[in-house]
Amino acid sequence: MSYDDVEIEDMEWNEELQSYTYPCPCGDLFQITRDDLRLGEDIARCPSCSLYITVIYNAEDFADTASKKNVEHSKQQPVAVA
Template sequence: MATTTETIYDQIEIEDFTFDPVTKLFQYPCPCGDRFQISLYDLQDGEDVAVCPSCSLMVQVIFDEIDLKSYADD
């Protein structure tokens, strides 16, 4: 699925996300009060857009493949 840059609210470094090792979800606060979220598995599959379940905003996750290895080992 191609996402145009007009639909991306911001670009956020993976280090700024909170990672839950149980659910394998990365989360980041959304201006609407909810949280953007994306799974480790989505990132490993090449997806880089985290979505907010409560509004239409999306952010692009900035990361290198090597960054994911430390999260997968948890």
């Protein structure tokens, strides 16, 4: 059972850690990366203790942009150039 459920909007982006963070009661920070979110992971863990939180977010907001581009390209029709 997670320590808490936290909305992604309540977390902060940490450039140094390259992850979203949220304060842990132990004094450290719960952390989750954008890649984790893209993969559907919703658990942010604290590196200093055993606590973790469930992150509430919209998976579509973190969908892989490369996949979206590939889908868009596949919809385009080929053009012959003479």
